[in-house]
Amino acid sequence: MNATSTNGGLSYQWYFNTTNSSVDGVLIPGATNATYSAPTSVIGTTYYYVKVTNTDSSATGNNTAEATSEVAAVTVNALTHAAVPAITVQPENKTVSVGDAADLSVDATAVKGELSYQWYSNTTNSNIDGTLIPSATNAIYAVPTGDAGTTYYYVKVTNTDSSATGNNTAEATSEVAAVTVKAKSTNAYLDDLTLSSGVLSPVFTKDRETYTVNVPNSVNNITFTPVVEDIGKATVTVNGQSSTTAVPLTVGVNVIKVVVNAEDGVTKNTYTITVNRAQPSSSGGNGSTPAPQPDPTPTPQPTTEQIVVDVDGNNGSHLTKTPITRTTEPNGTVKDKVAMTDSIAKETVQKAKEQGVDTASIIIPDKEDKVAEVLVEVPQSALDELNNGKLKLEIVTRNAVVSIPTKSLNNFEGNLYFRVVPIKSESEKQQVEDRAKNESLIQEAIGNNTVQVIGRPMEIETNMQSREVTIMLPLTASLPTNTAEREKLLTNLGVYIEHSDGSKELIKGTIVKMPDGSEGLQxxxxxxxxxxxxxxxxxxxxxxxxxxxxxxxxxxxxxxxxPEASVTRAQMATMLARNINAAPSKQAYTDVPTKHGAYEAIMEVKGAGIMMGKNVSTFDPNGTVTRAQMAAIVYRWVQNQCKQDAASYAGCAILKDIPVADFKDVKDNHWAKEAMNFTKATGIMVGDSKGQFRPEENLTRAQAVKVLNRLFKRGPLTGITTPTFKDVSATHWAFSEIEEAAREHLSSLDTTK
Structure with missing residues (x-):
């Protein structure tokens, strides 16, 4: 500011104010010059003025005179920064063979600005301190797959906004994607070798390469059925031809080569089988003419053929075909073996993507009801393809449909098999019925009432354990035409299960439509x-x-x-969602992409208003749940239910006047104190014997199950002796609570709680 006086010297003192006034401002120490640099670190408007004092020592009256300036408003606006990009689709783990394509991709958005990408590799599962990959600057990165091993990749997405007044760039880092490149297999062994006539000598073993077979003269050709150990990767020929081609035999010695070529295209094993075909019978001796002898009746042998079956989608669409080996026994019994190869799995995934389906169904034809066994084998490499394509796998037979969801296929180690065997024998069926009648589970359910087996019992074997699989059994019995009688039959149906570990189970099931339109039990x-x-x-x-x-x-x-591990926020959301039925929220979190395993559950609990994010935009799915947070979840749910039905919980009556719990470790101003008071009063969460609630302590998985059982009026489940989980024995304090949460069963509902 500028000021003048006719005589004397001028001095200055600046003031600031929160209002547009030059009265009662605050003196600014040190601000004593004609010029003042206002601070700009605080956003908002501040008002300034200056008092100018003229000091004239020659004056005979007042030596000083003062003038106050007008008010100057200084407005400090917030800096605008480039928006942090939101990564909506994270790069996904992949498993491929050497030389196969492996593309990683990321989707990201920003409110304003331009996005750029930079991919990094790492030797550890971390998105910190990776190695920048030159030229890998697109949203899609083609991973090199020339060498076997596992490498970790992530991408940094940068948003550049030139109009920002603060930081022009903002960065987000993706999750880590592990790309495992498997070396091509060198396994060139047979797992089994059978033939249409004769017997191998010695007995087949994969390491022995030479065998002898003797056949009668009546056998003029022979068919080999070699089964490779490395299903889906190794290939096999018999005398250079397809393994299903019959080999003609001459009288005498026939040398047959069964060659197995490994996936690497280099390694191979040759099995040599010498087949001795007998000479024809002839006359001789004293010149007399012997009586003609009939040729011996050859022993009937099983026949093997290759047929192809459909692999369909879940909307009736056709995806591809897969070969099966069909063996027909002399008595007409048929056994089918399906081995899904990598190439078929790849084609299935590609066609499924094109047609927008999420299921691959292997259809086993059996119009004449001759199939006695179906063995489906899916090698690890083909499983990897299905996993990468996020496809559910179904095995559709005449007698059962086996449906394996993607979450059960995910991270399954090793080759997968399912063996499906219908029990067709009436005597075996009667034995099952007799066992069911004497089973205590069934006697407890219906007393001495009638027990009747409906349809065919099914034996299903697999090396997939402790993973969810859905089964549908067809209702082959004739249903009553009378509506009331039909309904009575359907509502009294159940599934009696005799587990391979000796335990028994009786479950209700759900009436559904089978793939052919008939009714079944799922x-x-x-x-x-x-x-x-x-x-x-x-x-x-x-x-x-x-x-x-x-x-x-x-x-x-x-x-x-x-049981003692801390429950994660994603796990809690999943358990809650399986117990409620709420409309999902439409406002997603930036750290929970739609492909996240718990995405739907997290959206549902958010929609229900019982479990919210860490803030408006993030959920922190891998974070833990504290005991105070669990109490808040319980309190919110009961409040919501009581608003809809005041009789839904006994605790509804105390919502307006909740007794104070007086936990020793909970302060009066604790954010969840009211919720903890409520859970104590209702007995859902009561604290420990020392009068403490331990609000900031992480909730364990066992504790979570106990709380949820009480919240949703379940269990504990008694009468169980065989544990579902190997690390929760029958003596564990939460055994009955965990069994309640892990098993399907019928239970009396006490509506007073």
């Missing part, structure tokens, strides 16, 4: 056994006051539950 299991559909007379009446409890916990792939 149920879900996680271990395999003999499954029998049964009609239980009066079961509906016995179960009138019961409710079906379906599992809401699955455990880990190695049959562990890990």
């Amino acid at each position: 149920f879900t299991v996680n271990k395999f056994s003999t499954f029998t559909m049964v009609y239980l007379e009066g079961w509906e009446d016995e179960a009138a006051d019961e409710t079906l409890h379906t599992p809401y916990i699955k455990g880990y792939g190695n049959n562990e539950f890990r």
Whole structure:
């Protein structure tokens, strides 16, 4: 500012104010010059003025005189920064063979600005301190697959906004994607070798390469059925031809070569089989003419053929075909073996993407009801293809449909097999029915009422255990035409399960439409056994006051539950969602992409208003849940239910006047104090014997199950002796609670709680 005086010297003192006034401002120390640099670190408007004092020592009256300036408003606007990009689709793990294509991709958005990409590789599963990959600057990166091994990749997405007044760039880093490149297999061994006539000598073993077979003269050709150990990768020929081609035999010695070529195209094994065909019978001796002898009747041998079957999508669309080996025994019994190869799996995934389907169904034809066994083998490499394509796998036979969801296929180690065997023998069927009648589970359910087996019992074997699989059994029995009688039959149907570990189970199931349009019974299991559909007379009446409890916990792939591990936020959302039925929120979190395994559950609990994010934009799915947070979830849910029905919980009556719990470690101003008071009053979460709630302590998985059981009026489940999980024995404090959450069963519902 400028000021003048006719005589004397001028001095200055600046002031600031929060209002547009030059009165009662705050003196600014040190601001004593004609010029003042206002600070700009605080956003908003501040008002400034200066008092100018003229000091004239020659004056005979007042030596000083003062003038106050007008007010100057200084407005400090917030800096605008480039928006942090939101990564909506994360790069995904991939498993491929050497030389195969492996593309990683990321989708990202920003409110304003231009996005750029930079990919990094790492030797550890981390998105920190990776190695920049030159020229890898697009949203899609083609990973090199020339060498076997596992490499980790991530991408940094940068948003550049030149109009920003603050930081012009903002960066987001993706999750890590592991790309495992498998070396091409060198396995060139046979797993088995059978033939249409004769017997191998010695008995086949994969390491022995020479064998002898003797056949009668009546056998003029022979067919070999070699089964490679490395299914889907190794190839095999017989005398240079297809393995299904019959080899003609001459009288005497026939040398046949069975050659197995490994996936690497270099390694091979040759099995040499010498087939000795007998000489024809001839006359000789004293010149007399012997009586003609009839040729011996050859022993009937099984025949083997290759046929192709359809692999269809779940909307009736056709995806591809896969070969099966069909063996027909002399008695007409048929056994089918399906081995899905890598190439078929790849084609299936590609066609599924094109047609927008999420299921690959292998259809086993059996119009004449001759198939006695179906063996489906899916090698690890083909499984990897299905996993990469996020496809559900179905095995559709005349007698059962086996449906394996993507979450059960994910991270499965090794070759997968399912063996499906219908029990067609009436005597065996009667044995199952007799066992069912004497089973205590069934006697408890219906007393001495009638038990009848409906349809065919099914033996299903697999090396997939502790993973969810859905089974549909057809209703082959004639249903009553009378509506009331038909309904009575359907509502009294159940599935009696004899598990391979000796345990028994009785579950209700759901009436559904089979792929051919007929009716069937659907149920879900996680271990395999003999499954029998049964009609239980009066079961509906016995179960009138019961409710079906379906599992809401699955455990880990190695049959562990890990009861003492902290429950994650994603796991909690999943368990909650399996117990409620709420409309999902439409406002997603930036750290939960749609492909996240718990995405739907997280959106549902958000829509229900019982479990919110860490803030408006993030959920932190891998974070833990504290005991205070769990109390808040319980409190919100009960409040919501009581608003809809004041009789839904006994605790509804105390919502307006919740007793104070007086936990020693909970301060009066704790954000969740009211929720903790409520859970104590209702007995859902009561704290420890020392009068503490431990609000900031992480909730364990076992504790979470106990709280959820109380919240949703479940269990504990008693009478169980065989543990579902190997790390939760029958003596564990939460055994009955965990079994309640892990098993499907009928239970009486106490509506007073």
